Amino acid sequence: MNGSINRFDELPEGMESIRPVPQQRIIARMDEYMSRRDYAGAERHLLYWLEEARLGHDRRGELMLRNELVGHYRKTGDRDRALEQVDAALALLEKLDFGNTLSAGTTYVNSATALCAFGQYERALALFRCARSLYEGSALTGPELLGGLYNNMALACAALERWDEARGLYDLAMAQMGKLPAGALEQAITCLNLANLAEARDGMEAAEAEIYALLDRAAALLATPSLPHDGYYAFVCEKCAPTFDYYGWFAQAEQLRTEAADIYERP
Numbered sequence: 646m647n648g649s650i651n652r653f654d655e656l657p658e659g660m661e662s663i664r665p666v667p668q669q670r671i672i673a674r675m676d677e678y679m680s681r682r683d684y685a686g687a688e689r690h691l692l693y694w695l696e697e698a699r700l701g702h703d704r705r706g707e708l709m710l711r712n713e714l715v716g717h718y719r720k721t722g723d724r725d726r727a728l729e730q731v732d733a734a735l736a737l738l739e740k741l742d743f744g745n746t747l748s749a750g751t752t753y754v755n756s757a758t759a760l761c762a763f764g765q766y767e768r769a770l771a772l773f774r775c776a777r778s779l780y781e782g783s784a785l786t787g788p789e790l791l792g793g794l795y796n797n798m799a800l801a802c803a804a805l806e807r808w809d810e811a812r813g814l815y816d817l818a819m820a821q822m823g824k825l826p827a828g829a830l831e832q833a834i835t836c837l838n839l840a841n842l843a844e845a846r847d848g849m850e851a852a853e854a855e856i857y858a859l860l861d862r863a864a865a866l867l868a869t870p871s872l873p874h875d876g877y878y879a880f881v882c883e884k885c886a887p888t889f890d891y892y893g894w895f896a897q898a899e900q901l902r903t904e905a906a907d908i909y910e911r912p
Contacts, residue, residue, distance in 0.1 A: 664701030666694050668709055675713060680876030682909055684721050691717060708737050708748065712755045719759040727763065731756040747786065750779035750794075758797045766804045773798040792821035792828070796835055803838075808846045815839050829869040830881045836863035837888040856892060864889075864897055879908035 671694050678687035691714050698706040711734040718727035734752050743749045757772035776794055780786040799814035818835050822828035840859040843852035867885065872878060882901035889898035 663703055664697075665703045666698045666701065666706035666710070668706055671710070672713075676876065679880070680909070684717070687717055688714075688721075704737060704741055705748075708734060708741065708743075708752065711737060712752055715755045715759050719762045722762075724763045727759045731759055745779065747779065747783060747790070750776040750786075750790070753779075754790075754794050754797060757801070761797065761801050761804065766801045770798070770801045770805065773801060788821040788824040788828075789831075792818045792825070792831055795821065796831065796838065799842075800838065803842050803845060806845075808842065811842055812839075815842070827872055829866040829872060830878065833863040833866035833885060834881065836860070836866065837885055840888070840892070860889065860892060860894055860897075864894075867901065874904070874908055876908065879905040 671690070674690055675687055678684075678690060691710055695707065695710040695714065698704075698710055711730050714730045715727055715734060718724075718730060734756060738744060738749050738752055743752075753772040753776035757769040757776070760766070760769035760772070773794065777798065780791055780794055795814045795818035799811040799818065802808075802811035802814060815835055815838060819832055822831040822835065825831070836859045840856045840863075843855045843859070846852070847855075849856070863885065867882070882905040886898040886901040886905075889895070889901065
């Protein structure tokens with residue numbers, strides 16, 4: 646034996662040979678899976694590349710993939726796997742010493758959004774506040790990041806009956822998303838969130854006029870002619886349809902589901 650190291654899992658901590666995963670290609674392929682609603686394929690894709698990142702000691706790539714898995718398991722309703730990936734992503738932030746970066750902010754938002762989906766609102770709000778401090782403190786933060794943060798943070802506040810704080814955050818989200826070319830989709834979601842907020846805060850009878858005005862605005866935003874009718878548009882249509890159903894706007898809900906189905910059935 647000459648004492649040389651041949652396997653990179655035997656290298657000392659911090660001295661591993663790094664093999665980066667192709668992040669842009671991974672995301673592009675993920676978009677293809679989601680455009681077909683192939684959730685099983687998307688999971689296999691992400692788990693394959695997560696293992697490649699781990700074996701290649703690519704911690705930045707691993708963080709990206711764990712963030713994607715947090716979102717994937719949130720969408721598929723897999724609570725245990727989502728929370729497992731939240732804990733892993735937050736732990737990886739500490740190892741990378743990314744605590745004051747926009748990457749950390751993205752991880753906080755993704756993790757907090759998943760926590761909200763599974764009812765852990767107080768923990769989520771703490772992470773949203775960490776993200777807000779980072780995002781608002783950086784000149785590099787784009788409106789899509791701020792808008793997403795404000796919208797999701799407002800949901801946590803509403804769940805905790807912090808009505809005024811939630812309303813203020815939704816207003817901030819609307820302003821930020823208005824700066825984006827396809828921001829009408831996110832603004833439509835925010836309008837529906839505001840309708841839910843009005844009902845929860847004031848009751849259906851007292852808030853009826855405000856709710857219907859918000860539904861009108863959401864429907865108009867979703868019909869914006871310049872919006873690309875792609876996989877994300879279909880996803881938003883499906884996301885919005887149940888709220889229209891809930892308030893009795895059945896024709897609008899059915900139209901959105903039909904549009905989504907037409908997009909997903911494209912070759």
